[in-house]
Amino acid sequence: MSTQVAEESCGLINRALGDFRYWLAEDGAASSRLPHGRLGNRRQSTTTWRAQSVVMTIVSIAEEFAMSRLYLAAAAVLPQDNPPVAWLWDTHFEGIRDWRGRKRTWRGARSVDIDRDFSDWAVLDAFVQVRNVVAHNLGRLSRKQLRNLDARAELEKHLTVVGITVADNRLVLDRTHVERCAEVSKQFVLWLDAAAK
Numbered sequence: 001m002s003t004q005v006a007e008e009s010c011g012l013i014n015r016a017l018g019d020f021r022y023w024l025a026e027d028g029a030a031s032s033r034l035p036h037g038r039l040g041n042r043r044q045s046t047t048t049w050r051a052q053s054v055v056m057t058i059v060s061i062a063e064e065f066a067m068s069r070l071y072l073a074a075a076a077v078l079p080q081d082n083p084p085v086a087w088l089w090d091t092h093f094e095g096i097r098d099w100r101g102r103k104r105t106w107r108g109a110r111s112v113d114i115d116r117d118f119s120d121w122a123v124l125d126a127f128v129q130v131r132n133v134v135a136h137n138l139g140r141l142s143r144k145q146l147r148n149l150d151a152r153a154e155l156e157k158h159l160t161v162v163g164i165t166v167a168d169n170r171l172v173l174d175r176t177h178v179e180r181c182a183e184v185s186k187q188f189v190l191w192l193d194a195a196a197k
Helices: 003-034 038-074 083-094 099-111 121-137 143-147 149-162 177-193
Strands: 166-168 169-171
Touching: 003 038, 003 177, 038 083, 038 099, 038 121, 038 169, 038 177, 083 149, 099 169, 121 149, 121 169, 121 177, 149 177
Parallel strands: none
Antiparallel strands: 166 169
């Protein structure tokens, strides 16, 4: 039995995916009524933009779930009537800003090793990197990634895991990427929910 926060998170992921599928169906119907030849790049660009937005949303849901579920798991074992302990834990949570911190806290507080035990971590981590490019650079490679070959190679390693390409320094995503991101994110939510018990 999943927790309420896991059910809500999976529901939100399904809703984001459903909205994307609906948009694709509507866009396909609308484009079939337009004269051919004018749509090409604009349609692909719009699909990429929508796919980027949905991947960003889905990964954000998985990230928030990882924090919410950890907080719930920790609250169950922390003394409720000890203000200094509550303050220390809340202060620690406020300092967690990235996946490195989330994973370290899961490992330390609940003995859950996300890197080792979630079999599709490399896939989810690749989508985390995609989310970061979309959220912080509007889907384009950063100046650092363009100038620094090591930074670019690191990103490309992640992109290769999920088959995402770069064209004109912009990530190119399509329906298959959104579907895969939704699937691995739901698997992660359910796996982590069970691991926290």
